[in-house]
Amino acid sequence: MAFCPDCGTRNADNARFCTTCGRQLADVAEARAAMDPPVGTHRTDRDGRMIADDGLPVGQDLDGEPGGERLLWKGRPSKLFSPIRSLTNRYKLTNERLVIERGFVGRRTEEIDLYRVNDVAVKQNPGERVYGMGDILIETTDTTAPDWSLLNVRDPDRVKDLIREAARAERQRRRVLLRDEV
Ligand SMILES: [Zn+2]
Structure with a gap:
């Protein structure tokens, strides 16, 4: 088929x-x-915490490395749905920020601080649903650039949950840092 x-x-x-x-x-x-085989269901540990691509729970701080940045997920637009963008766009989620790279030469890199992420949603058309692809729509509290999207990524529900969980953990970490400074 x-x-x-x-x-x-x-x-x-x-x-x-x-x-x-x-x-x-x-x-x-x-x-x-x-195409890579579908990742399928979300991976969680025994306590139900979401597992990132590096095999550790999303919110876990690296021991002895306060503020050490972990790569939680990386992706790119699907070749099938975005033949050009699949070559030029790269997405990276760390425990602190979401990085969007565009272009061949003179790459433009944009970053979203995760503590600013307000809402994350998935948008799929029927064709994307069949292939397990979709767009991730991100709304931030940054008034100059509130809306962002990751286009045609694989396993969009998992990516959405990773971003949500990482944003929650990052806000929590920053609250603790601020409290300790007072
Ligand atoms: Zn058709």
Whole structure:
């Protein structure tokens, strides 16, 4: 089966165009072959804490390294849904910030401090749902740049939860730091 990335319609494996919306399907087989296997359900430890990509619970501070920055997740737009952006955009989530890189040459890097993250949501169209992809929409308390998005990332619900949990842990850490300074 070749699911249409735009509308989610099931097409025959050898179909060249989607029977519902007419999208070309030439890239689908190639993208499916190159795709990582789905991560599936969220990984948690015995206490129910979410596990980040480095194998540790999201909120865990590194021993002996106060403020040491951990890489919790990294990703990029799906080649199937964003062929160009998949080459140019990179996303990184640490325990302190979300980093968005764009462009080939003269890369532009933008950073969101996690303690400013107000809300995180997932947006999926039917095609994205079939492939386990989606956009992450982030709202921050930064009035100059309140809205951000990560486009067509794999396992969007997990990424959303990682960002939420990391933001919660970071706000907690900063509160403790502020309290200790008083
Ligand atoms: Zn279609």
